[in-house]
Amino acid sequence: MRRFLGLALALGVLTGCGSADDAAPARADAFSPSRYAAAINDIARPAADREADAQRKPGELLAFAQIRSGEAVGDYIMGGGYMTRLLAQATxxxxxxxxxxxxxxxxxxxxxxxxxxxxxAPYADNEGNPVRVFPLRGPVAAPDFPEPLDAIISVMNLHDLYLASLPEGTADTALAALYAALKPGGRLIVVDHRAPPGSGAAAADSLHRMDEALARTALETAGFVLEAESDLYTRPDDPRTANVFDAAIRGRTDQFAWRLRKPENAQ
Incomplete structure (x- = not known):
């Protein structure tokens, strides 16, 4: 299921703290993996997270997602919490x-x-109340985010919305909910395993992969505009025909990474 600013800003970038750039419009040269060094090197991250970093490239992904200090970000379908822990430090x-x-x-x-x-738990106060990192549970198609979000990240989960075990229309309802949860101009970052072209929704159950054409149509129908694509997880050797849990391909699948945006003039 599952880019650096000059020397004057270096300290803020390396520590993950706010900088002058955080209050300015995004620029491509402002987001580099090194910006997130503190989040990645956080000693509280579990060993399993660190072992996964070589494949999951967290600095590059956070840069592609343009995560800034002070933002409100949703980790949609958080799984084991890999992205949650990174976002907790990066924001x-x-x-x-x-x-x-x-x-x-x-x-x-x-x-x-x-x-x-x-x-x-590590982000709770002395009484156990969540601080900065908040757990949410609910129906997959109705995430109840309590405030408008700057960004939502969903990694290797879009295909799950098309599982046959879920009611028909779950994907469309869920994507509409994510669109509504974002501020105008907010970002949706989607990473998923590529399915063979034309495989449609069936690839979700049989391969746990996502047909790109289906994904793009669904996201654009929800109102999102595709802003950027990344080859961060492109692996041409993957024939895309094996289930992602197959030991022969697990952890080495060909994946697409998209940054989409809710239009600034959206209501």
């Missing part, structure tokens, strides 16, 4: 991260609930 002391775990996923695998609890 800094004034940021908020909402880690959403769907009820349907917890029902299928109860460990998702305990993994969510463990991911947010």
């Amino acid at each position: 800094g002391g004034s940021g908020r991260v909402y880690a959403f775990q769907p009820d349907e996923f917890i029902a299928f695998r109860p460990e998702y609930a305990s993994e969510q609890d463990a991911a947010v």
